[in-house]
Amino acid sequence: MSLIKTDHIFLKENLANQEEVMHFLAAKATALGLSNDENKVYEKLLEREAEGTTGMMDGFAIPHAKDASIKEADIVIVSLAKAVDWHSLDGSPTEFIIALFIPDSEAGTTHLKLLSNVARLLMHQEVTKGLKEATTPAAIAALLNSKLAEN
Template sequence: MAQHDDRIETGEHRGIISRMVSALRRRDPEAGREAGPSAEAAPVPASAAPSAEHPGASAAADAPFVPVEQVLMGVELADRDEALAFISARAVGLGLADDAAELDAAFHRREAEGTTGMMDGFAIPHAKSRAIRRASVLVVRADAGIAGWDTMDELPVTVAIALLIPDSEDGAAHLRLLSRVAESLMDDSFRAAVTSAASPEDIARILNDRLR
């Protein structure tokens, strides 16, 4: 049964990413707008929005889901593997996880599924693992670009929004958070705000406005 559930969750991952990439590709390149609606580019269901079941909802109402220390700017990373190792080590350093090697392996399992690479310079690496202590988001912005990510437009990634989900969370919690981030990345103004933000504080504020 566990294997069956894993296949379902992987299929849901691919569906979320497929809808997002379809919406991004359908933008009018001159007007900077999305084309008319279609089934593939349908909005993420309301059930994906933050709720009492959202992984971050158990935190105090005034506590940001993405604290400023979980936003890293000015980072230089040679490639995707170095980026994932960096994110894993930083997660342990911040107390979000307790085993960098296990977390790195969990990220790579998702990479093998092809459910993380985006386009327009964004990627959503995500991991579900017993090494993760609490549901978290960790953001890395590397303006020089990170090579080696299997993105839809084959361009380097400049922003990685990493999702960390404890193994104890059900699959729906993982998919809700992935859906919420994917929905945000369909928004031209959101992507532009993240890539042009002047400080970690600004990026944290932008993400918290969307995820809480």
């Protein structure tokens, strides 16, 4: 089974700021059946961000929510039509979001493994370049699934 699903990837979304991105992620998590409580997911995304930025380097962010309303660990990916400020580690605006949704019951296990695997992938220029150049959800899913399978 592939971890990254094409119907969980949204390209060139017109979202103006980090708050709009978080609302979009929470809405998609609910629409995709990952959670039954959009407001709770939104709250958890904001709570995690308040602990410290999830904005990484080179235009990427890895926001994540852990909550009992989340049914199974999953990932939603969003690329933005225009980069937004995310208070990233390198100060650059964010244009590519890889959001993790984790059930409370898997908070210390699946969460940490997924987060470290995704963060590790983003350290490789061929991955970040490939993600930014991809023009279809299928291309993004294929790239990430092949790299995640190597770990």
